[in-house]
Amino acid sequence: MVCENWADKLDAYLDGELPPAEARAVGEHLRSCGACAAESLSRVQQKRAVQAAGQRFTPDPAFRARIQKSIAPRRASRWKVVWFPALAGAMALVIVGAISLHLNRERRGEQQLLSELADLHVATLASSNPVDVVSTDRHTVKPWFAGKIPFTFNLPELQDSPFTLVGGKVSYLNQSPGAELIFRVRQHQISVFIFQEQALANGCARKNAQSARSFSARSWSHNGLCYFMISDVAAQDLDKLRELVKRAG
Amino acid sequence: MPHFERLYNFACWLTQDRHEAEDLVQETYAKALKGFSSFQPGTNFRAWIYKILRNTFLTSRTGLKATSNVPLDLEGDDVLPPAKETPESILLQRSDSQLVQQALERLPVAYREVLLLCEVEEMSYQEISTTLAIPMGTVMSRLSRARRALRTLVQEMQGSRG
Numbered sequence: 001m002v003c004e005n006w007a008d009k010l011d012a013y014l015d016g017e018l019p020p021a022e023a024r025a026v027g028e029h030l031r032s033c034g035a036c037a038a039e040s041l042s043r044v045q046q047k048r049a050v051q052a053a054g055q056r057f058t059p060d061p062a063f064r065a066r067i068q069k070s071i072a073p074r075r076a077s078r079w080k081v082v083w084f085p086a087l088a089g090a091m092a093l094v095i096v097g098a099i100s101l102h103l104n105r106e107r108r109g110e111q112q113l114l115s116e117l118a119d120l121h122v123a124t125l126a127s128s129n130p131v132d133v134v135s136t137d138r139h140t141v142k143p144w145f146a147g148k149i150p151f152t153f154n155l156p157e158l159q160d161s162p163f164t165l166v167g168g169k170v171s172y173l174n175q176s177p178g179a180e181l182i183f184r185v186r187q188h189q190i191s192v193f194i195f196q197e198q199a200l201a202n203g204c205a206r207k208n209a210q211s212a213r214s215f216s217a218r219s220w221s222h223n224g225l226c227y228f229m230i231s232d233v234a235a236q237d238l239d240k241l242r243e244l245v246k247r248a249g
Numbered sequence: 250m251p252h253f254e255r256l257y258n259f260a261c262w263l264t265q266d267r268h269e270a271e272d273l274v275q276e277t278y279a280k281a282l283k284g285f286s287s288f289q290p291g292t293n294f295r296a297w298i299y300k301i302l303r304n305t306f307l308t309s310r311t312g313l314k315a316t317s318n319v320p321l322d323l324e325g326d327d328v329l330p331p332a333k334e335t336p337e338s339i340l341l342q343r344s345d346s347q348l349v350q351q352a353l354e355r356l357p358v359a360y361r362e363v364l365l366l367c368e369v370e371e372m373s374y375q376e377i378s379t380t381l382a383i384p385m386g387t388v389m390s391r392l393s394r395a396r397r398a399l400r401t402l403v404q405e406m407q408g409s410r411g
Contacts, residue, residue: 011393015367054262054365064250067253067275
C-alpha cells in the first residue's frame with residue numbers, strides 16, 4: 001500500500017510541480033519505501049503511455065496549406081509601402097513647422113516688445129518733461145519710486161564714469177507699472193526700463209537683444225526683474241552702462 | 250503558424266472527428282488573429298491560443314453535447330477509493346497505445362483534456378489553470394481523478410480483452 005501521507009504528493013512530484021524542498025523529501029521517501037516507489041513507477045509509465053498515445057493525429061498537408069493561406073498577411077500594397085515614410089515625412093514637416101512657427105512667434109513677440117520700448121524711449125526724448133523725478137542723485141531717484149511700482153531696484157554708482165543720471169519716471173508695459181531711468185552720456189540719452197518678469201507675456205525676451213529699429217538695445221533679467229536698455233549711443237557705451245547697472249543689481 | 254500540429258491533435262481529441270477538428274483549428278486561428286490585441290504580451294501565448302480553441306469547442310454543437318453528460322461528481326470533494334490493484338497489474342507500456350487511446354476516447358471531455366494538456370502538451374499546472382480557467386487546486390484534483398479514471402478504464406478493457 002502507498003503511504004497515505006505521500007500519495008497526494010506523488011502526482012505533483014512526478015509532474016515536476018513540487019517546490020524543491022518538498023521534492024527532495026518525496027525523493028528521499030521513495031528511496032526508502034518500496035510501495036511508494038512502485039506506485040511512482042506505475043504512474044510514470046502511465047504518463048508516458050498517455051503521452052505516446054495522445055500524439056495521435058497529424059494534419060494533412062492540404063489542410064495546413066489552407067490554414068496558411070487563410071491567415072497569411074495580405075501582400076502589402078505599394079501604397080502601403082509608400083504611405084508610411086510619406087506619413088513620417090509629413091509628420092516631421094508638421095513638427096518642424098510648428099517649432100519654427102513657435103520660434104517665429106517668440107521672435108516676433110520679442111521684436112514687438114523692443115519696438116514698444118523704443119517707442120517709449122522716443123516719447124521720453126520728445127517730451128518736454130522727460131522725467132518725473134529730476135535728480136542726478138541715485139539716493140533721491142530710488143526712493144521716489146517707492147509706492148509707485150510694485151518692486152525695488154538698485155541704481156549704479158556713476159562716479160568716474162561718463163554717465164550721469166537724469167532722472168526717472170513710471171512707465172507702463174502690458175498694463176504693468178515699471179521704472180524708466182534716463183541716463184546721459186555726452187549728448188545721448190539712454191533709457192533703462194525695469195519691469196517685473198511676470199508682467200511680460202514672453203518673459204524677458206531674448207537675453208541679449210541687440211537692436212530695435214536701429215536703436216541699440218540690451219536686455220537681461222535679474223532677480224525676477226527684466227532690464228531693457230534702449231539708446232542711440234554706440235554699442236560699447238551701452239555695454240559699459242549695462243555692466244554698471246548689473247553690478248548694482 | 251505557432252502550435253499548429255499540436256492544436257490540431259488536441260482539436261481531434263476534443264471533437265473526435267477530423268473534419269470538425271479542422272473547422273475548429275481554422276476558427277481558432279481566425280479568432281486569434283482577430284483578437285490578437287486582447288493577448289497581453291508577456292503572458293503565456295500557448296495557454297491563450299489553447300483557451301481560444303477550447304472555448305470555441307465548448308460552444309460548438311459537439312462541445313455542448315460532450316459536456317452535457319459529464320458526471321456530476323467530476324469536481325466533488327469525495328475521497329477517492331484507495332487503489333485496489335497492485336502496481337504490477339496496471340503497468341502500461343508504450344505498446345499499449347491503442348488501448349490507452351481507446352480509454353482516452355471514452356473519458357469525459359473534462360478528464361481527457363486535462364490529461365492531454367498535462368501529458369501531451371506538457372503544460373505546467375499554472376498553464377493548465379489558465380487554459381481551462383480553473384483554479385490550481387482544481388487542476389490538481391481533476392488531474393488526479395482523470396488519471397485514476399483512465400487507469401480503471403484501462404484495467405477494465407484489459408480484463409475484457411484478456
